[in-house]
Amino acid sequence: MKISYKWLKELIEITESPEEIGKLLTATGLEVENIEEIESVRGGLKGVVIGEVLTCEKHPEADRLKITTVDTGLAEPLNIVCGAANVAAGQKVVVATVGAILYPTGNEEALVLKKSKIRGALSEGMICAEDELGLGTSHDGILVLETELPNGTPASEYFGISSDYLIEIGLTPNRADAASHFGVARDLRAVLNRKINLPSVDAFVIGNESLSMEVSVENTEACPRYAGLTISGITVTESPAWLKQKLQTIGIRSVNNIVDVTNYICHELGQPMHAFDANKVTGKKVIVKTVASDTIFKTLDGQDRKLSDQDLMICNAADAMCIAGVFGGLESGVTNETTSIFLESAYFSPVWVRRTAQRFSLKTDSSFRFERGTDPNMPVFALKRAALLIQEIAGGTISSNITDIYPEPISDFRVNMSYRNINRLIGKSLDIAQIENILQGLDISIEERTEKGFTAVVPPYRVDVLREADVIEEILRIYGFGQVELSESLSSDFLSDFPVNDPEKLKMRIAELLAANGFNEMINNSLTKPEYSVLLGEESAGSVVKILNYLSEDLSVMRQTLIFSGLEVIAHNVNRRQRDLKLFEFGKTYHHINEKYTEKERLSVFLTGNVQDESWIAKSKEVVFHDLSTIVSQVLSAMKIKNIEKQDADAAIFQYGLTLTLNRKPLVSFGLLKAGLTRNADVKAQVLFADFDWEYLLRQYDSAVQYKEVSKFPEVRRDLSLVVDKKITFEELRQIAYKTERQLLRSVNVFDVYEGANLEGRKSYAISFILQDDQQTLTDKVIDKSMSRLIATYERELNAIIRK
Structure with missing residues (x-):
């Protein structure tokens, strides 16, 4: 997520530098990944000044060139050779002096101005055209200015060139509340204890009711709240510079003043909005509903998309106009001919939006926020804020009352809190006043105070704060992890005589063993292709676990083995010229046998390519069966497995290999995968594979250490x-x-x-x-x-x- 430093300063008083703000945000859990200076014109026109042409004479050696002297505020005028037809004495011009760095329009490479000779004449700079400065595309001639600014004034001052800082935050999925400048400002308010200056909407006035829309919501599960109004008499045009500049800073392309306002509100308040051309709303009706499956809908990108009856749509009396919360329609969008709009501000169900966005593979700024959960209390405020901005930059009159359909208001979350648990989980006793101050800074109010605790009332936009532990985490991240001191010593209440094996610690031990041997861990999707089960035989195909609401055929069943997900990773790497691979994965397999569903924990190991790179002292060495056998032995040894027996591995999977058993039950099967399996995953190289029954290994592990005296007698x-x-x-x-x-x-x-x-x-x-x-x-x-x-x-x- 991208945040503008200047924009943030409009919402909350900030005296700290962008770097200091980055550290504060990271400490609160909003990890800042990058801070970059953004200039409205690349390079900031450094070294470019306002000058005045004193003399202009024809170049004696070139018909199209002229030799000029230009006053740039220095003691002596500069000699500049110019090829523009419109250059003349007495003009105020823009001059790039020697050493200036320009980024001409359409050219990624910088142009560094140097002193030179052109056809024998000295040239100490360049009189610039619009495109040479990166200000536009015109190259008809040099820029001639109408200004009283003194010669030598920086051109950045004349053109209003400004700089900002882009703060990139690696937003985690649970922090939907921070997906806006306002959301980030809320965290800074709690940390810095400063007031947020949210823009006022007191000037909002309904001009008339000449363009009312009949709004209805047929599916309140998918759309719990829907608000809208109309604005008439607008002029759709280019946005003002301040608006374009703010959007440009965070990487958003300006479209027009109406669309830009909706984007602006989305990134300012975290409330996605959409504007419809009111003249294209057939029947003056706006209906929020689903439509029949296989209905064709043309989106703003010009593509025809086949709808499902599980896609929520914004419709008029005759047709669909917008995929709710995801993408607008081409036919109802705002154009340069639009004179009146219907402005939408809603709260859509995250589940419905996420499902639709995934079905169409559409990831927009709107869907990003809606599918994580927006603030159900924000739509009307955002609607007023957007309407006022549109009136300011596009004119027009608010021509309807606000329609706000909100049949079942979403309540705050109420969480019972204990001071004892707060101090126990944080690891430090905090002052009650400090706890309350932090929570109030996060919009979490406090009720029903007692000596032992209180009730925290959490606003519904904090979809990730539902339990006592979540509230305590909020207190700790604002208080600061670094402020919790580490004790000088570690202690324990008791020492168990019969320690319980920790499966996660054992898994970490084996993972570290494999990593120490040069293996990399994989984490793969449990959903896979149905044809893989057929390759494993009829028994496997009959026990497949199918997904009822799958999103694609390639992800329609649960995997029954870790083989194919690993082979897909190998294919991905080999296709990118990474052929020498040592991989492992802890994962689950899923089975449907005798009407019962089961899942099993497995450990897979893959080897392919060379186990040793070529060097001056030795040739490269291709992996062989015994390389895999060595790893298998090390894993079994680390798990203290003894008295194993061997038999041939399953011929349906392995070209050759072994199965090691304990008490007649397989522990691990390993060997060379059959070429038919590897070719199905587009892997041409030979692949050695080991499949451990991790659950059985864990059950056989004995943490007790047995010692035997070393024999005094020789072997x-x-x-x-x-x-x-x-x-x-x-x-x-x-x-x-x-x-x-x-x-x-x-x-x-x-x-x-x-x-x-x-x-x-x-x-x-x-x-x-x-x-x-x-x-x-x-x-x-x-x-x-x-x-x-x-x-x-x-x-x-x-x-x-x-x-x-």
Whole structure:
């Protein structure tokens, strides 16, 4: 959101600099992201002065050039070569002196004036045309002024060039109340304890009732309040400079004086408004209602839009004129021929406006405010303020009474407050008078005071202040987070013997582990495409959770897996030449099984591209299965998971991979995703993927730490080379080893695998065994006995050939 510093100063007395105001606003929760000086003319015409042409003679070397001497208030006149046909002695002109920086109209690059020679004649500046100064588009000749200002007067003074500061606020969705200059001024009032100077509407007078409109609201749920009036005899023209300049500062293009006033009120008071050409209101009726589905409506941008019966419309007796709170219609808009208007000021339901704005992908200044919640008590005041401004700059007479349809006034929020809770949540005891002063500065009145607390009466425009904690937050942000001192020591009332595992802390621990390994976290939408479920098989397609009021086909079902949202992120990055990706996501999946809806917490991990960039010392290295396997092992180790078993991963998802189980229930499946899945998401590269059952992992986590004394006796390594059937996996060999030698075997590792034509369907493994006894040093006799037992088991169960 953009705020003008000068405009803000009109509403509240400010002596602080823009930077100081930025710090105050940020401290209150309105985070200022940028402060920029804005000039009504780019560059501010610095180095440009008023001058007088003393002499003007034809250039001896060029027919179209003239050599002039110009008095710019210096001791000596300047010699300037000019090519304008209308330059003559005795003229008052605008002169850009040497060193001046100009921004000509239509040219983004700056023009820096330098002393030069033109066809042999010295030129110490430039006599300027309108477009060369950036004041307009005319290049017919130099500007000739009618002024008594002395030579050397800065041109910025003559043209009324001014500067302002644009304050950009990163407005959070809950702070709809601050989406205007008035809203920001309210926060400053509470912080600085200064009075707001809201413009008076006491001069509002109804001239006559010659142009009355019959107004009705058929859908009061979508439009709880609707107000309007008519103004006749107006002249639609260009806005005055002060109005255009204010709108320009906050990045709004001037249209005409009527439309500009509605935009001005929107950004001053936070009340969106709309003006209709009264002569185009058929039947002199304004009806707020929905229309039949598939009705075609042409909006101000010239597009035909197909309406839904859930879109609130402002209609006349025959046709729709405006999408309520979102966008006006082309046929009823104000034009240069308009002589009378119907001016609308309303409070629309945030839910209805948000739904319509999303359906049409229309994000306007009006919808931005309405869908977050405007002030239901503002429409009539804003209507009077706008009417007075229109009369001031467009003339006209207010030609109807104010129509204000407000059948069920929206009440203030009443919140019971406890002084104990205020001090407990803030972390500091505040004086009662100070609490009340802060709340009153925020328009929150106080009733039913007792020794223990009071009732806070919150105005309805504060849609985010509904609970006691919300009111306390308001007190704290105005009081200042920085004023709450930190205690010198931390203490606790008790130390639990059986601490409860905190799922969020465990999630953070794993997230930090993955981040330390170079992974970036994703947060994806839970809504996804229905065709993804079909790719997972018939069972998945039959358990999909569908959205009843979906906004698009691509977001019509809840995701059943984290695969495709991750692949979409990969595709987005690869398309932007970011091919080496390490990503993870904590997210939920949704399922509809046996008429029951369930959701499951999952952790997904993705690897694609290179795991190592090329350098002078090593070539780039593409990710392989064991890179993912290492990460999976680290996660399981951090969650203290032991005694896992392995099996092949689901062939419908993985080209190859493993599923690790605990108590016969899957913990994680990981491997290379099938090319059919990745291609469906427009990902051509190979993608390694791991899918953790996070809920099951959390249940298996044991925070108790177990210690075992380090053995005093050395471990012994023995190697074994054996040839087995090609289908035998190392995991089978490992499990057999642990079942055969339960007491002394500490670890099993494979350090070489060989397959060749000479083995004819068999495979050779080179395996190391670590043996250790915690009670005594192992002897050769004991070691040989253990190894003989292992060899015999492999020969008996696997028909293994032991290579000597």
